[in-house]
Amino acid sequence: MTITPGAATTAPSTPALSSDALTGKRRVAFAAYVDENYLPGFLALLRSLALSNPGVCEDFVVLHDDLRPGSIARIRALHPRIVLRRVNTEHYDTYKKGDQDNYLVRKAYFILDVFRLREYDTVITLDTDMVVLGDLGELLRLREGLAAVPQFFYGQHKLNSGLLVIQREYLGDAFCAKLDATGRSGDYELDKHDQGILNAVLDGDFVRLDARYNFVKRRLSGDLPVPDDTAILHFTGRHKPWQGGEAGYGQAEDRWREFDMSDAEFQAAYLSQSGGLHHDLLVHLGTPHVARTGDTESARKVAAAHIASGDYQDAVDILSSVRIPLDEAWPHEVLGHALMSVSRYDEAKAQLLLAAAAPNRAATAYARLAQMAWVHGDDTASLRHATAGISIDPTHRSSRLWAQRAASVPARELGSAEDQLAHVAFYMDRQGNAGDKLLPETVRLGFGPDTTSRRWHSVHAHRLFDEAALERVNARRGLVIGGGGLFIPDTMPNGNSAWQWNVPDEHLRAIDVPIMVYAVGFNAFDGQSYRAGRFRESLRLLVEKSAFFGLRNHGSIAKVRAMLPDHLHDRVRFQPCPTTVSRQLVAGWQDPAKRDDTVLLNAAYDRAGLRFGHDYGHFLAEIAKAVRGIGAHTEVQCVAHSLDDERIAFDLRREHGISLPVIPMYDFDNDAIRELYARTRLVIGMRGHAGMIPFGVGTPIISLISHPKMAYFLADIERPEWGVSVHERNLGAVLTERATGILDRHAATVADVHERQQSLWKVTEANAADLRAILGE
Numbered sequence: 001m002t003i004t005p006g007a008a009t010t011a012p013s014t015p016a017l018s019s020d021a022l023t024g025k026r027r028v029a030f031a032a033y034v035d036e037n038y039l040p041g042f043l044a045l046l047r048s049l050a051l052s053n054p055g056v057c058e059d060f061v062v063l064h065d066d067l068r069p070g071s072i073a074r075i076r077a078l079h080p081r082i083v084l085r086r087v088n089t090e091h092y093d094t095y096k097k098g099d100q101d102n103y104l105v106r107k108a109y110f111i112l113d114v115f116r117l118r119e120y121d122t123v124i125t126l127d128t129d130m131v132v133l134g135d136l137g138e139l140l141r142l143r144e145g146l147a148a149v150p151q152f153f154y155g156q157h158k159l160n161s162g163l164l165v166i167q168r169e170y171l172g173d174a175f176c177a178k179l180d181a182t183g184r185s186g187d188y189e190l191d192k193h194d195q196g197i198l199n200a201v202l203d204g205d206f207v208r209l210d211a212r213y214n215f216v217k218r219r220l221s222g223d224l225p226v227p228d229d230t231a232i233l234h235f236t237g238r239h240k241p242w243q244g245g246e247a248g249y250g251q252a253e254d255r256w257r258e259f260d261m262s263d264a265e266f267q268a269a270y271l272s273q274s275g276g277l278h279h280d281l282l283v284h285l286g287t288p289h290v291a292r293t294g295d296t297e298s299a300r301k302v303a304a305a306h307i308a309s310g311d312y313q314d315a316v317d318i319l320s321s322v323r324i325p326l327d328e329a330w331p332h333e334v335l336g337h338a339l340m341s342v343s344r345y346d347e348a349k350a351q352l353l354l355a356a357a358a359p360n361r362a363a364t365a366y367a368r369l370a371q372m373a374w375v376h377g378d379d380t381a382s383l384r385h386a387t388a389g390i391s392i393d394p395t396h397r398s399s400r401l402w403a404q405r406a407a408s409v410p411a412r413e414l415g416s417a418e419d420q421l422a423h424v425a426f427y428m429d430r431q432g433n434a435g436d437k438l439l440p441e442t443v444r445l446g447f448g449p450d451t452t453s454r455r456w457h458s459v460h461a462h463r464l465f466d467e468a469a470l471e472r473v474n475a476r477r478g479l480v481i482g483g484g485g486l487f488i489p490d491t492m493p494n495g496n497s498a499w500q501w502n503v504p505d506e507h508l509r510a511i512d513v514p515i516m517v518y519a520v521g522f523n524a525f526d527g528q529s530y531r532a533g534r535f536r537e538s539l540r541l542l543v544e545k546s547a548f549f550g551l552r553n554h555g556s557i558a559k560v561r562a563m564l565p566d567h568l569h570d571r572v573r574f575q576p577c578p579t580t581v582s583r584q585l586v587a588g589w590q591d592p593a594k595r596d597d598t599v600l601l602n603a604a605y606d607r608a609g610l611r612f613g614h615d616y617g618h619f620l621a622e623i624a625k626a627v628r629g630i631g632a633h634t635e636v637q638c639v640a641h642s643l644d645d646e647r648i649a650f651d652l653r654r655e656h657g658i659s660l661p662v663i664p665m666y667d668f669d670n671d672a673i674r675e676l677y678a679r680t681r682l683v684i685g686m687r688g689h690a691g692m693i694p695f696g697v698g699t700p701i702i703s704l705i706s707h708p709k710m711a712y713f714l715a716d717i718e719r720p721e722w723g724v725s726v727h728e729r730n731l732g733a734v735l736t737e738r739a740t741g742i743l744d745r746h747a748a749t750v751a752d753v754h755e756r757q758q759s760l761w762k763v764t765e766a767n768a769a770d771l772r773a774i775l776g777e
Contacts, residue, residue, distance in 0.1 A: 024725025329358030425483030435689025485523025550575025555712030625732025
C-alpha cells in the first residue's frame, strides 16, 4: 500500500542553491595569464606549486587567448582543476596605452580579467615567470582587502606585479567599472614593472605582504643565494630561465631548474613526498605514475586517497593493477579495506590476513576482520579478531570498539513477532554520538509511546541484511527505516547498497511487509558526492518498494528527487526529524519551570577539511571573540556530542587562553540529553542534532553552518537568521549580536520556537495518519 503525499505534508521549499552557497564555504582559486611563449614558465610554476604545497589543490584559472590544444593538454596533465578562460580582448582594444606586441603590456591588460571572475571568493594571481618555494598557507587564509607586495624599486605606494590576493569585494562590477574607466581615460602609467591601471585605481590602498611572497630576481644581483624563507621567487626582467637566463643570477636560476622536469619526473617527485598530499593531486598524478611503473607503494597511496573520498571501487582497481609482494603488509591492508567496502568480503579477508602477519599493521588488520565478522553477524569471530588486535596494541581504539560491540549481549525481545515493527537504524555505541544515540528511540516515538522490544525488532543498518534477517523482518507487521542521515556513502561503506543500510537488491525486493522510510536525511558534505551508480539503483528500488518515503528536510528531498526518474518524485515527501517535535512526542513532557543561566556551545570535527577548508584558524579566533562577548552576559559551556567534539575546548584554551567547562553528552542517556538541552537558555551548535534536539525541546538555537543540512532545516522552519556560516568573515561579532539578542528577548524567542515547531508537528500528525492506514491500525 502506497499513500501519495497530500497538502498537509508540504512546507517551505529550500532554494536550489549549491552546497558552498548554503555553507558559506570560501571558494579559492589561483589564476595566471598564459601564452605560448611563457608556457614553459607556467608549467614550472604548476610543478613548483604542487611540490612546495602538496596539500593544496584549488582551481587554477588559466587566462589565455592563443593556447594550442597540445599546450592545453600539457597544462591539464600537471593539475586536475584547470579552468580555461579566454581573455576579453574588447577592453584591450579600447584602453589608451600599450604596444600590442609587448607581452608584458598584454599581460598587464589581460590579467585585469581576473577581476571579472564571479565564481570565487578569493583569487590569488601568479605570474608565469614565478616559482613557488614555500608554504602559501598565509595567503590562502587571507580574508580581507586586496593584498600584494609593495614594489621594491619604485616606492611603497605601488604594488608589485605578479602576486595579488583578491577578495570578493574586488571581484565585482563596481571595481571592474573603475578599472575600465581608468583604462579608457589613459590616466595611468604603464611600464614593465607595474600593473599600471590597477595601481592608478588603488593609489596605494592595498594590504602589504612581506617581500618573501614576491621576491624579485633583481634583489639577487651578483649571484646571491635565494633566502631560505622565500615563498615565491619572481624572475622579473627580460631574460627568463627557460630562455637561457641572465648572467649574475645563477643561484636563483638553479632554483627554477629544480622544477624543469618531465611529467614522469614530476609525478615521481610528488608521490615520493610523505604525508599531507591532496586527494585530487594524488589521484591525478599518481594514477599515470602507477600505470607506468607498477610501484606498489604509490598504488597504496592512491588507493588510500580513493578510500578517503569514498571511491572504493577505484581503490580496488588501482591496487589490483599491481603485484603486491606477500611481505608488504600495508598495501594488503588497504586493498582489504577497499574490498570490504565494496562487499567483496572473502577477498578482503584473504588480504587482511596477509596484513595481520606484520606487527606494524596487525592491529588495524584485525580490527577490520572483526568489523567484517560483526557485519556478517558472527560475534564470536568478531570478538576473537578484536581481541587479537588488542593483544598486539592495547591502545588500539578500533579493536576495542569492535570488542565491545561483539561482546554486548542483545536485549531479549519481549513481544511476539506479529505484534512488532522491524526497525532499521544506526544503533550508536555507548560513547558514540549523542544525537545518533537519541534518534532510534525518537523515530519509534513517531509511531507510538512504546519504544521497547515489545513493539520493536531492531535491525542494525550496518549489519548485512541476509536471508535470515529478511525472514525475521517478513515475520513482523512492517519495516521502518530511519534514524539519522542514512544516505551518506562513507560512514560504514558497503557495495550492496552504497548507503548505510547494507542490503542487497534481491533481499530488498523480497521484503513483503510495508516499508516506511521515516525522516532519513541526505547527509553528503559540501565537497562530497555519491559517485557510484549502485547508490542510485538501490535508492530507486527503495522508493519503488516503500509504502511511505519521508525525508527530514526539503534540501534532502531535492537531492534525492534529482537521482530518481520523474514518475517517482511524488513518492518522496517531507517528514521532519522527530527530534524537532520531541515536546509533542515524549509522554508527560513538561517544559522547565526555570532554565540554567547558560549557553551551550557545540563544534564538530569529523571531516574537518570539508567543514572548514582553509578557515579553521579564523573560525577558532572568531569563536574566541564570541565566547568572550557572550560570556560577559551568560556562562558559556562546551557540550560534546562525541569525544572529538571536545577539541574546541582544548584549542580555545591552547590558542586563546579561554577555558570552558566540558559536558560529556556522549555519556548521557536519552532522557538526560533532552533534559540538559531543555534547561539551557541557548544552544550554539555545529552538529545537525545540536540544533534539532534543543529546538525540539523548546530551546532557542543558533546553528554554526558547516554542512548543508543545517541550512536545510532552518529554511524549513523559515528562520535562516538562526544560522551563521563558520566561514563568516565577522563570525565573532555576528554570533555575539545574535546570541545576546536572543538572550535579551528570550521569552519571545522561546514562543517563536514553539510556533515553528507546531508547523512541523502538523506535518508529522498528518503523516502519522497515513502510516496508521498503511499498517491497518
